[in-house]
Amino acid sequence: MVRIALDPTPFHHDYGLLEFPDVTARLGYEYMQLTPHHDFSPFFRHPKADDDLVVKFKKRAQDAGVLIPALLPVQRISSPEETQRIAAVRNMKRVIELAVQLEVDTINTEFSGRPERSEDSEDAFYRSMEELLPVLEREGVKFNIDPHPDDFVENGMEAWRVIRGLNSTQVGFVYVAPHSFHMGDQASEIIPAVGDRLGAVYLSDSFNHHKSHGLRYISNPPGNAVRVHQHLKIGDGDVNFTELFGLLKKTGYLDREDALLVSNVFAEDETADEVSRYQLAKIREFIEAA
Template sequence: MKIALDPTPFHHSHSLLDFPALAAELGYKYLQMTPHADMIPFFRHPKADDALVVQFRKNCQAAGVEVASVLPVLRWSGPDETARQAAVRYWKRAIQISVDLSCTQMNTEFSGRPELPEESEACFYKSMEELLPVFEREGVHVAIDPHPDDFVEEGLAAWRVIRGLNSPNVGMVYVASHTFHMKDAPLDIMR
């Protein structure tokens, strides 16, 4: 298990390149790259070029901090086809950034729309047809959170969607603060 700093509360006071030193200063060995305007913003194409990724990695090495996970939040399950295709392109760049940071764990959300669950699920699987071979080739594991307001919010239903991918490279994130939305008993979900 890795206990990682989520730098989101520090976005207003520190630059992206300051996060590794901040993590070390706070006693963390690991950092989770949550959505950030200069790296991988919410719902948009990643904004980091190779030079920024290299500098971020150097800053991590200098601070003795590793990136434990990269967390993109993209509309890969959105029922709008243009937005879905864009999200797949954004995912490919996010995967490359993760690999360049020597990080093989990506966390994310299902996205999609709860009022269009069938359409969103179909879009999720369509996106995964293209992305799953990339995850597998790069040795990246993806853990998905059934986030409130996603097309699947319930724990066991989410696990079934993930199981349907039939890949050891995809699993589930259990976010304790989302338990109230998951419907199912926590121990049933964890089992």
Template sequence: MKIAYDPTPLHPTHRLLDFPSATADLGYDFLQLTPHPDFATHFRYPKMDRDLIRRFARAVEAAGITVPALLPVQRISWPDEAKRAAAVKNFRRVIEIAVDLGVKTINTEFSGRPEAFEDSEESFYRSMDELLPIIEREGMRLNIDPHPDDFVEDGHEAWRVLRGLDSASVGFVYVASHTFHYGDCLETLADELGERLNAVYISDAFDHRASNGLRYIANPPTTSARVHQHLKVGDGDVDFDALFATLRRTGFLDREDGLIVSNVFGENENNDAVSRYQKQRIDELIASSSADTRD
């Protein structure tokens, strides 16, 4: 089991080459590289050349950590063909960077549009026709999160879309702070996914469905915007005891290739304390799930 740090809170203040040492200083042995301007900003072409790739690899080695996964966000399911084609081009370059870094996993999002479900789904499969053969040839793994405001948000429906690819190289990212947009369905979804659940992100969120839909408020009342948070464990409504009990029951926590990522975004000013707290709580939740199993 790998517990990784998401360095998004460091993006405004740190260079890419500072991430490895900062990750080690916070007590993590693993780093998931997210869309920093020197790596691959959202929707844009990656900016790492061979020299920066070598320097980043040296920084990772010097810090004594490992990068198990990259996280790009590209419009691979966008209904507009020009944007979809650009996303595939950008994603190809991300794969090349991953290969050069020796990283075998890419975690991402569908990145389509909910108001254009059918067109977005078709765009996704068209992109996978181009990208999946490369992923499979390189012996890599591609895991996807059905992000709020994507063409598919429900957990079970997202798995149906991924299952349609019929590839063992494709898996699922479960983001705890997206639980309520997924339909709060981990108990049944985890059984369907089995070993295709490959990454779990740990952050908290409020249940937007609670209090007659008034758990938090977005105006105007008819807005289609999806609002959620990435808070530290305990600050929202996610049942982490139940989540980790399910991860234990299904064997996820016993897998050497399983990846857990701390990804709190809403408290940059307290990042040091929050990141250390997250690591401690994740360790505690893993330990308590083992104790519950023995009982």
């Protein structure tokens, strides 16, 4: 049975960390992916959770009947700046410890390098993974990566090649639907190529910034090195979800016991409750239709 998880980011400003499981359950979700939060594992910094907080969070999740299938930390493991890279590896090792304490067997993350220094960033990534892979393998934690817009690798197929180059089944791919157009709008190539190394799929919508002859978004001066995308609710953008779910069904992903679909709408915090319920219903519709 495919797992549908909530990304609680829209609720960060209204609820504390320990309240997230209750919020998740109230909205009808059985699963929650824990994303960067200042009390647990903030962006690019050392995790702030201690053993006591982990125990409290774990109990709150159990009491709410909510399971945590994955953690999502973001650390600069591909930074071409060596000081940042070393810190990121140290921080990620602590995240792995937290995952083990929470009995979470999956970490979903990003490359977090720099596009203007792609070769240096790729080299940094492989050096970081030389340190992290033995830890991940020892602890039995899967490590899946999203080629995020403004990273050293954005194209989906090229990102898969970078991951494949590690030669380790411990590392997989995160397909993020709202990043479709930065990944090359090539779901029909990426998803079959990744195969059983697809570790998670994030579901929200985005406009295709290539439309209208590249003028869908205008920044001044023209030619700025900007990356624009949205995390809208399903149906509000240009992502072809019928195609996406068809591919997930055809490749067997929707039939896997470990399949993870994450609702991650960030654009409508003021209606987060309604949008979260809508997303859950819509995702179930697409699963059924596929």
